[in-house]
Amino acid sequence: MNSIKELLNHQQEDWSLDQRFYKDMSIFDLEKHNIFYNSWIFIGHESQIPNKGDFFVYKLLDEEIIVLRNKENKVKAFFNVCRHRGSRVCLEEKGNTSRFTCPYHSWTYNLDGKLLAAKSLREGIEKSELGLHPCNIESASGMLLINLSDNPESLKNLQSDLKEPFEMFGFKDLKVAAHKNYPIASNWKLAVENYQECYHCGPAHPEYSLSHSLKIEDEPGFDEAQEKMMKNLDSCGLKDIEVNKDFSNKDPDQEQYAYSRYALFDGYMTGSKDGKPLAPLLGGIKEFNQGCSDFNIGPVSYFLAYCDHIVGYIFTPTSQDQCQCDIYWLVNKDAEENKDYDKEKLMWLWDVTTYADETIIVNNQKGVNSIKYQSGPYTDKEHSTRRFIKWYLSELKSYAL
């Protein structure tokens, strides 16, 4: 542990991370247990399990979580590990059931994880002590968040501070129109660092740059678009709120979150190729406008909300040198595919942008592996990445001590 502490002491502020943060297996182990198994992560939407007994299985590294709706209509989550000898209990990816019977020795659990049946138990072994291990799960206006820790940080402030924007976009009335997994051959931090800044958007993302501000102050047309959007806020009943409790500003004992809003360029009402709508208006929004909102939910789940759809970005590791980006496209629950929205058009912008980012991130990792890689200076345009790295280092400092 000493060497990690030394590494942390030598890391220069506002310069990119030392190579070992991206390669050291012992650092990845710390991250796995203290970040990924100890943060709230978006895993889907309540609409995926509308009925009692509906379930799906979420996978993260060696973990599998059964997410279900129980007989009391409550969403619950359990580790997919039999309490007998550890077999996976549920082998299906999703379905509807009234109980889970382990395929190995038929130990049977109900929808509250309680062990109902186990043949030939030895004397003194109590079924009541052998239920499935529960996993913390919470619904944030329909967005399902899990936390694998037994003592997770609270979502209380997040739920109250984001109540208004969640309502405006009708988060509870969404459905998943599409989901796609993008494997990336890099350490997960390089993918998050990439997502957190738009310094690269000009050179790398011509499609994105047509409609979205690069958040560079002197960008032509930005101020006008921003002003127009602000006027428009009233029409959808939203005050100009902005919260920023993520990364270095997060509350102690509360999960981090952030919300902010900015304008698309003139002629763009949503993240489409031609600027035209992609799906029916969401929630309380009464007419199309240029607004585009950013949500951060916990450290690795991000959402972009347009008037007519929401794009969720979730970054998770698959190993120390591989990660993945899961993208969800969410639309109003009543929207019908091919009638109200075209899946391909809906996915276009962030699909093409994510493939471009994948190439960038993989080439970043390759260079970071070199003996000559050394920390480089973050620029003024990488403020969010800097805040992410600052948070990351302070987290690591607290685990490594």
Next chain:
Amino acid sequence: MNSIKELLNHQQEDWSLDQRFYKDMSIFDLEKHNIFYNSWIFIGHESQIPNKGDFFVYKLLDEEIIVLRNKENKVKAFFNVCRHRGSRVCLEEKGNTSRFTCPYHSWTYNLDGKLLAAKSLREGIEKSELGLHPCNIESASGMLLINLSDNPESLKNLQSDLKEPFEMFGFKDLKVAAHKNYPIASNWKLAVENYQECYHCGPAHPEYSLSHSLKIEDEPGFDEAQEKMMKNLDSCGLKDIEVNKDFSNKDPDQEQYAYSRYALFDGYMTGSKDGKPLAPLLGGIKEFNQGCSDFNIGPVSYFLAYCDHIVGYIFTPTSQDQCQCDIYWLVNKDAEENKDYDKEKLMWLWDVTTYADETIIVNNQKGVNSIKYQSGPYTDKEHSTRRFIKWYLSELKSYAL
């Protein structure tokens, strides 16, 4: 080594193993050298090398053993490692030869491993000291067993205690009718644990359960079948012997072994789909009966003997988290394929059962990898698995000290 000792001290008796026994690389290294390189393992039958000069190569992890019949008609085994610079000497899987010439520099060895020729040896280097390293090999009524250790445990008691059943089934007059390798993505112990219990056979093996007792006392029809079989023993000249020197009951300095016998259900004369014979009667057996015998030979080689064929099951690791099951189907040496037996029918039961077990074992490993996996209670129906685990822990204790 301290941490393994602590792990052993914390392991609760009759509860499944701690996760680290299945994942820790240093534990696997101990197992490799102290179990797999220090136990007798079944590798084939003498009938595979009937003539002088016949040979085949057996592979286990990084080791290759040349098994051959020498000019004095004796079975011998040698490590496939040239004494010059270490090249594989024999590149063929099997064949007949009068000597082995290394493909690198033509060093040539005879069938007793003696170095016959090596050009340009420096002065003072003696050919007589550079023979192939011998490997211990013994024939147990035709069954070839090897042990990679220089000081293997004795097979004396095994040979004498199993003499009678070996004779009844005519082990020395068998041939290999089929051999198949089943890779399993799990630590080897999960595969052996699975093989050792039939608690799972009801839910998992409908084919097996038709004909074979699950060894659950109150099983309908079990007692009657058992009684009928016992009466039948006389007709094949076998006393009701049972030996049990395996796992926790093994003799010190003697390799472990066990033999027991039970009855198939009514209507089943062998392990076939329809209960009808699959091949000619074996050895001294005079008429078909419901008997089904279990042999354990060393810690990882198991045999099921029916009246007309024998199925050998050998479990070995290919890495710390991968293993394999080698199955041999043995019939009377004079039986002719397609005339006296049908290979597909012969293999059916244990082929379908092993594929089912593979799925089970792999899902067991997946759950065991979870942060929430913890030791679970073995039931009364898993007594053999418990004995295997008890033996395993005592072995590990003796190496780790």
Next chain:
Amino acid sequence: MNSIKELLNHQQEDWSLDQRFYKDMSIFDLEKHNIFYNSWIFIGHESQIPNKGDFFVYKLLDEEIIVLRNKENKVKAFFNVCRHRGSRVCLEEKGNTSRFTCPYHSWTYNLDGKLLAAKSLREGIEKSELGLHPCNIESASGMLLINLSDNPESLKNLQSDLKEPFEMFGFKDLKVAAHKNYPIASNWKLAVENYQECYHCGPAHPEYSLSHSLKIEDEPGFDEAQEKMMKNLDSCGLKDIEVNKDFSNKDPDQEQYAYSRYALFDGYMTGSKDGKPLAPLLGGIKEFNQGCSDFNIGPVSYFLAYCDHIVGYIFTPTSQDQCQCDIYWLVNKDAEENKDYDKEKLMWLWDVTTYADETIIVNNQKGVNSIKYQSGPYTDKEHSTRRFIKWYLSELKSYAL
């Protein structure tokens, strides 16, 4: 480090290396940084970048080096690592450019590695301090050699001692007629050991043995051919020079090198199937003769020079248990493919020989992995391999202290 020292102390002179030298990850790390990142390695010929702005990218393990010709017509090399956040700057394998613009954030470098443009740099960050890291590169009569160390050994003695043979074969006027990469599933040292001796050529290389001496004193025809060749030296203006500053004889602070010459058998004027010429005469050679020259340039780059072409052999690791052989076939720069030479015929001998060696080396590695592998005696015919091993051990000794 202690264990490596012990290993070195136990290693017997003139016997093959202990298994751990081929398998131990910490030894490979030492080799990587002290041999491969600290020796001169052949990477190509100047003729590959004839014009200003021409470049190609050389790859070795995690490193990529951009090799280019700058505006002053000088050959330069730079690590392909952006000084901002470490991305690969150049994604093309070769081409012509006036500058390199990083695909991530458009930082732009000129052909001298100087940072020309980087938007939004924070105050106090100087572009002048953020140039691409240079890599040492030198041209030895057109042969491009790189050394990744900041303090490489000198090439001064090599350049002067090899001047004459370089001139005779017209090294500066060559071109790469073919290049092929041969992956080998072995530790790199087994590949070099193989290359360094011809004790195996008789049994393993019938094609090679037709034309090339196995350097065994009593070989029929060897002395006559050797004598004839020596007479022939005058006709190509070369004295009978031989230098031997490689491996155990190398000068301190100078990179190692060697040059020697021997005769092909009667009827062979070059390394062709039928002994007939393969390409136009090289450099100062006036008529075909039986001469065949060996060059060693640094520890892992070897060249065979015939009258009409040169074959370069470069051995590098791709991991601790995998390596590769890069072979270059070089002919006079004015020779035209299909007119003056046939690529397939040109490549035949060393292509077939290298595939044969690959099989040998892989089987050597397999045996070396065995628990029964132990050091074996090098013979009188493996003197070069012995010298290589002696050098290797002394190098390791100096790093491991």
